[in-house]
Amino acid sequence: MSPSLTRPQPAERLPTGPGWVFEPKYDGYRALVECRGGIGRLVSRRGTDLTRLFPELATAVVEQVPDGSQLDGEIVVLRDGRLSFDALQERMAAGPRRAAALARSSPATLVVFDVLVEQGSDRTGESWTTRRDRLEVLGAGWRPPVQATPCTDDRAEAAGWMAALAPMGIEGVVAKRAGARYGAAGSWVKVKQRQTLQGVVGAVVGPLHRPEALVVGRWSEDGELGVLGRAPLAPRQSAEVGPLLSPPSAPHPWPDQVSAAHFGGDPVTVTHADPVLVVEVRADTAESGGRRRHPLRFVRVRLD
Incomplete structure (x- = not known):
């Protein structure tokens, strides 16, 4: 599965000026998600196949993502009202044999924030704005455990997220250049609360x-x-x-x-x-x- 996932560069403050959009930064496992030939796959940023560890997400991808598509997203687990990295680690450590049981007792969510390939068409050369439009079209009919991340072009609103969402385990905000292609240098920056x-x-x-x-x-x-x-x-x-x-x-x-x-x-x-x-x-x-x-x-x- 390719391309490699874009990694945001750290920054101390949210960028100012026109052309920036903002999304929450989740405390989870980054994943490249693919549906091909009626099979859903989830692969970590380091290339580890996560599909058998999160069977509920693989099934949802087959049911809700068009065949021949690749998405960029984050796998998270909610526990006691906040994102729990411990719960996510427990899912990883348990292995495939216990995955089905844990999918019921500690279900995961796939939060999607980018469309890389849509039904065989490479979208990585298009602007974030165009890719976001495609994500909203694809995500219009999604239901849990798959969802599209919220976004805003209002810096003040994004700054509000930094404090308001921290108790839920949201790490901060990722700022992205609206006009940039996927993977463009300096087009993604992360600011942590x-x-x-x-x-x-x-x-x-x-x-x-x-x-x-x-x-x-x-x-x-x-x-x-x-x-x-x-x-x-x-x-x-x-x-x-x-x-x-x-x-x-x-x-x-x-x-x-x-x-x-x-x-x-x-x-x-x-x-x-x-x-x-x-x-x-x-x-x-x-x-x-x-x-x-x-x-x-x-x-x-x-x-x-």
């Missing part, structure tokens, strides 16, 4: 006196220190924080190596710190198991 949070430094990557990154934790109501996330430091920030850290004054609740599940990468060897120094960080809304999946941004030390 960020929250300011406080936590304690439970460990660092590197030595305490010159940390490369902080491993920030938060105390639960029952007194357990959980990992919130990792905040990389610039040299100036490291020089500021290092002298304020000290070794643990009691047995530390964390292991010497923090698992990959906490950071979305390889396991990380850490140096424990006395978990008393309070810091302020900025984080996007993507979370899993109470931790933030993406790196935190160090803001400042809180000594008050």
Whole structure:
């Protein structure tokens, strides 16, 4: 299945000026969706075939998407009123044998935001506006679990989405150039909603006196220190924080190596710190198991 999926470039603010349109950014799995010869397929951005893991979506694609078409979209799962990446991961980890049962107990939704091929006609060379028109025609008769994403050309409305939809697990907004072909450089940018949070430094990557990154934790109501996330430091920030850290004054609740599940990468060897120094960080809304999946941004030390 081709073409490859367009990846939006990160930005700090929504772009201004004419010619931009805006869509919500979902916390899910990006997927290239195809209906060909009466068979529906879903393939991840990295080329993993997801079809057997989400049989309810594959069936819906066959029933609702014209044969010979390819769509660009996001697979999401709603749990307790918000998009749940944990629920999505559970669907992935369960494998094909349990897929049918999970499709009933934890159903997925396919949110479509682009038309790449329509009944054999390549649409990628056309403008976003033209492709959106085709999406609205195709999506007019869609029903759950397939739906077209909302969009707006009103920057103020998109900015409102950033705050209003964050509690539902919407990560932010993707801005797209209305006149651009699919895959044009710089035509898609993503802006994430960020929250300011406080936590304690439970460990660092590197030595305490010159940390490369902080491993920030938060105390639960029952007194357990959980990992919130990792905040990389610039040299100036490291020089500021290092002298304020000290070794643990009691047995530390964390292991010497923090698992990959906490950071979305390889396991990380850490140096424990006395978990008393309070810091302020900025984080996007993507979370899993109470931790933030993406790196935190160090803001400042809180000594008050």
